[in-house]
Amino acid sequence: MQQLYRFGLRPLLFNVLKADPETTHRQTIDALAWLATEPNKGGMVHQPTRLAAQAAMAGGFGVRSPRLNQTLWNCAFDNPLGLAAGFDKDGTAARAWPLMGFGFAELGTVTYHPQPGNPQPRMFRLPADRAALNRMGFNNQGAAALSARLASLWPENKWPENHYPVPIGINLGKSKITPLDEAAEDYRKSFELLKTQGSYFVVNVSSPNTPGLRSLQAKEQLAPILETLQIANTENKPLLVKISPDLATEDIHEIVQLAQDCALAGIIATNTTINRDDLTTRTIAATGKSVTEESGGISGAPVAQRSTEVIRLIYEQTQGSLPIIGVGGIFNADDAWAKITAGASLLQTYTGWVYEGPTMTKTVLSGLLAKLDEHKLRTISDAIGSAHRLHS
Numbered sequence: 001m002q003q004l005y006r007f008g009l010r011p012l013l014f015n016v017l018k019a020d021p022e023t024t025h026r027q028t029i030d031a032l033a034w035l036a037t038e039p040n041k042g043g044m045v046h047q048p049t050r051l052a053a054q055a056a057m058a059g060g061f062g063v064r065s066p067r068l069n070q071t072l073w074n075c076a077f078d079n080p081l082g083l084a085a086g087f088d089k090d091g092t093a094a095r096a097w098p099l100m101g102f103g104f105a106e107l108g109t110v111t112y113h114p115q116p117g118n119p120q121p122r123m124f125r126l127p128a129d130r131a132a133l134n135r136m137g138f139n140n141q142g143a144a145a146l147s148a149r150l151a152s153l154w155p156e157n158k159w160p161e162n163h164y165p166v167p168i169g170i171n172l173g174k175s176k177i178t179p180l181d182e183a184a185e186d187y188r189k190s191f192e193l194l195k196t197q198g199s200y201f202v203v204n205v206s207s208p209n210t211p212g213l214r215s216l217q218a219k220e221q222l223a224p225i226l227e228t229l230q231i232a233n234t235e236n237k238p239l240l241v242k243i244s245p246d247l248a249t250e251d252i253h254e255i256v257q258l259a260q261d262c263a264l265a266g267i268i269a270t271n272t273t274i275n276r277d278d279l280t281t282r283t284i285a286a287t288g289k290s291v292t293e294e295s296g297g298i299s300g301a302p303v304a305q306r307s308t309e310v311i312r313l314i315y316e317q318t319q320g321s322l323p324i325i326g327v328g329g330i331f332n333a334d335d336a337w338a339k340i341t342a343g344a345s346l347l348q349t350y351t352g353w354v355y356e357g358p359t360m361t362k363t364v365l366s367g368l369l370a371k372l373d374e375h376k377l378r379t380i381s382d383a384i385g386s387a388h389r390l391h392s
């Protein structure tokens with residue numbers, strides 16, 4: 001199946017049809033949403049097709065092993081590989097992610113005010129670098145719409161004791177129309193709408209595509225946001241912050257210290273980079289412009305090493321006491337292993353899944369089990385941060 005995607009569907013989409021990445025993305029989300037719709041919804045006609053597809057998805061893409069299980073923040077994670085934020089901003093295909101083998105899914109970024117995002121085109125493939133460039137700008141239907149969608153996708157859930165098949169994270173961003181000095185209130189209003197519905201929440205201050213957003217990573221600006229959210233956090237939900245790979249080491253240290261002071265549950269490392277230094281791609285084919293002229297964040301292979309380095313720094317500073325979700329350039333089990341042994345408890349992927357296709361979860365997870373055997377470790381928890389113990 002992986003070969004079918006790699007040598008059939010992917011070249012057809014990327015090279016022959018030259019399908020617009022954003023259109024392909026929307027079609028993928030719509031198809032997955034349809035396939036994963038609750039069996040008794042949407043009429044009888046497609047019922048057998050849909051049920052068969054769901055069974056095939058659940059059996060075909062997942063890897064189940066108690067050696068991959070973890071409990072973090074009172075949430076049970078069947079496996080450590082999750083879907084990264086930005087793929088399913090509005091939660092449209094939220095029911096599909098467990099069927100695709102993911103151990104969790106992070107929805108959003110969602111903002112308090114619905115917003116269209118930046119003008120198109122705003123998403124580009126850089127195949128020579130196994131990368132993507134995007135400047136979506138938090139296009140999303142808003143926090144209230146996400147809340148309504150989650151309630152309709154899982155009508156059987158009893159809020160706040162929701163029961164998702166896998167943990168569902170919700171990534172919060174600042175609305176573009178909200179001034180930076182009112183950011184805390186903007187995040188709080190989204191959080192109030194959604195706070196019973198997420199398994200964990202992420203304060204995203206690291207997207208390069210909302211003007212000034214990354215300045216909110218500075219301690220003086222981040223502290224009031226985190227404090228405001230923790231005051232509103234009556235459900236005691238795990239709150240994490242997602243950081244940029246472009247921060248200097250001192251800035252990372254400061255954020256980690258602040259995260260500990262504000263009793264955050266963890267850190268997500270990392271978002272996309274604005275660095276273009278090591279790219280092979282010179283020109284973006286779709287626009288004919290140089291890659292340095294096109295604004296936006298780079299994801300995929302070029303961010304892998306730096307993201308792992310950031311994970312290592314955080315793990316060292318906290319001596320492994322603060323859970324890290326590692327994201328950036330994971331395509332295979334080697335990439336995943338590097339992040340886990342550097343200190344990540346959980347992982348996420350976006351660009352790798354686009355390049356490797358739907359069998360990626362199975363390949364990565366079975367590869368991780370093989371790594372555990374190779375290193376004579378029993379469970380994935382035993383591997384977290386193990387590179388530090390080797391070196392010390």
Ligand SMILES: Cc1cc2nc3c(=O)[nH]c(=O)nc-3n(C[C@H](O)[C@H](O)[C@H](O)COP(=O)(O)O)c2cc1C
Nearest residue numbers: 084085086109134270271299300328329349350351
């Ligand atoms: C098209 C696109 C849109 C993204 N949108 C978001 C977003 O809305 N919020 C967010 O926190 N990260 C967003 N990201 C960043 C990813 O979640 C991830 O941190 C980054 O891409 C690195 O992982 P990867 O190399 O596996 O893609 C986006 C990435 C891409 C490629």
